[in-house]
Amino acid sequence: MFVKPRILAFDTFGTVVDWHGSIVKEVGEMFPTLDADAFAKAWRSQYHPMMQKVMRQELPWTKIDDLHRTILNQILDDFGVSHLNEPERHHLNLVWHRLKPWPDSVAGLKKLKSHFVIAPLSNGNFSLLTNMSKRANLPWDCILSAELFKAYKPDPKTYLGVVELFEVKPIEVMMVAAHASDLHAAKSCGLQTAFVHRPLEWGLNPAEPVLMHDEFDLACSSIEDLAIKLGC
Amino acid sequence: MFVKPRILAFDTFGTVVDWHGSIVKEVGEMFPTLDADAFAKAWRSQYHPMMQKVMRQELPWTKIDDLHRTILNQILDDFGVSHLNEPERHHLNLVWHRLKPWPDSVAGLKKLKSHFVIAPLSNGNFSLLTNMSKRANLPWDCILSAELFKAYKPDPKTYLGVVELFEVKPIEVMMVAAHASDLHAAKSCGLQTAFVHRPLEWGLNPAEPVLMHDEFDLACSSIEDLAIKLGC
Numbered sequence: 001m002f003v004k005p006r007i008l009a010f011d012t013f014g015t016v017v018d019w020h021g022s023i024v025k026e027v028g029e030m031f032p033t034l035d036a037d038a039f040a041k042a043w044r045s046q047y048h049p050m051m052q053k054v055m056r057q058e059l060p061w062t063k064i065d066d067l068h069r070t071i072l073n074q075i076l077d078d079f080g081v082s083h084l085n086e087p088e089r090h091h092l093n094l095v096w097h098r099l100k101p102w103p104d105s106v107a108g109l110k111k112l113k114s115h116f117v118i119a120p121l122s123n124g125n126f127s128l129l130t131n132m133s134k135r136a137n138l139p140w141d142c143i144l145s146a147e148l149f150k151a152y153k154p155d156p157k158t159y160l161g162v163v164e165l166f167e168v169k170p171i172e173v174m175m176v177a178a179h180a181s182d183l184h185a186a187k188s189c190g191l192q193t194a195f196v197h198r199p200l201e202w203g204l205n206p207a208e209p210v211l212m213h214d215e216f217d218l219a220c221s222s223i224e225d226l227a228i229k230l231g232c
Numbered sequence: 233m234f235v236k237p238r239i240l241a242f243d244t245f246g247t248v249v250d251w252h253g254s255i256v257k258e259v260g261e262m263f264p265t266l267d268a269d270a271f272a273k274a275w276r277s278q279y280h281p282m283m284q285k286v287m288r289q290e291l292p293w294t295k296i297d298d299l300h301r302t303i304l305n306q307i308l309d310d311f312g313v314s315h316l317n318e319p320e321r322h323h324l325n326l327v328w329h330r331l332k333p334w335p336d337s338v339a340g341l342k343k344l345k346s347h348f349v350i351a352p353l354s355n356g357n358f359s360l361l362t363n364m365s366k367r368a369n370l371p372w373d374c375i376l377s378a379e380l381f382k383a384y385k386p387d388p389k390t391y392l393g394v395v396e397l398f399e400v401k402p403i404e405v406m407m408v409a410a411h412a413s414d415l416h417a418a419k420s421c422g423l424q425t426a427f428v429h430r431p432l433e434w435g436l437n438p439a440e441p442v443l444m445h446d447e448f449d450l451a452c453s454s455i456e457d458l459a460i461k462l463g464c
Binding site: 065117125126127129130131133134140141142143147148165166167 | 297349358359361362363365366372373374375379380397398399
């Protein structure tokens, strides 16, 4: 039996915003001769290992901004552009606050907002998500960040933290993401789940094909498609 | 020297929304023969003593929704309307999620939003503020609640919690409130402060006159006036 969710919680990097395209564009403008596609992928690839270090308590609680900065310092060396000074590094690191939405995101979210409470539920820190959403006109009802729960997805504390904040049943929250691992973890906590297929998340030449998943409550081609499937 | 703030944090009950008028209207419609003005005042008057019990650790951490409910159970008896059943009590308690903004609030906030990050910083719980803001079309960039810091204003943890979340200097945050006590506490933490005069906060017959305060960085007659004074 379909239970109408009250809250839609969205993964953001890759699901709502195009991190790869946004970073390739800025980095390409900054360093015209550099392989911006490889740079963006290298930066993103260290994101999960760094969060895992935090979750294994090899690092104290660390915001994504600071994890991104640690990775950036390393890849600037790797790509031979280590001449960047401190203000330039700081500015480049904040490219994650300037990510652009996929073309369907704002329109889809506006439709969903009339029927549901909509919020990001991202590992991005609270200020990153707030700044990014303001800039991109993402019409969230509130910002939810893993930072509020001092745990990174897929830790159950994040999904159940939303359930507790809103005093709802897990099934009244639907997690929306382009990543099956996120949705499997949300499903284990009793949340509903919607997969959004983002074949271009890693650009035109992903290391592995980005497949559609149909093992969740909904399988969607975009956020506008999610709005249609939820009857908006 | 005037430092332009980056974040405006708003007290909400009384400052952005008219709790007295909203409660008088709903309670008056529910119980036409009851003194709704006295009922609203009785409900609100127990709010600070209840939060103080939490802050003195006489009670464990308790959301405002639950504090409101404890007070409501008592005043329903006091006003002779204790026949309300559980669903009716629950619905009435959520009147705090349905508070209406002052006439200048939405227009003023929209202007401020183009220049600053705007957020509530209220003792109201996160879901209360999210639901209320959605219903009232308050165009916040994010929701900040004392609940996120597990401390009630005027505890410094609340004001400094905002500073830490956004990694800014205290002077880059401006607290906006209709209550001098809130602003004095924010000022002690190094925040900028703007007073908004809300002479009708306690209705037409307040127990004490609601005075303008001019000891803060700004003294405003409304949120639209704040927008003008901040150059929007």
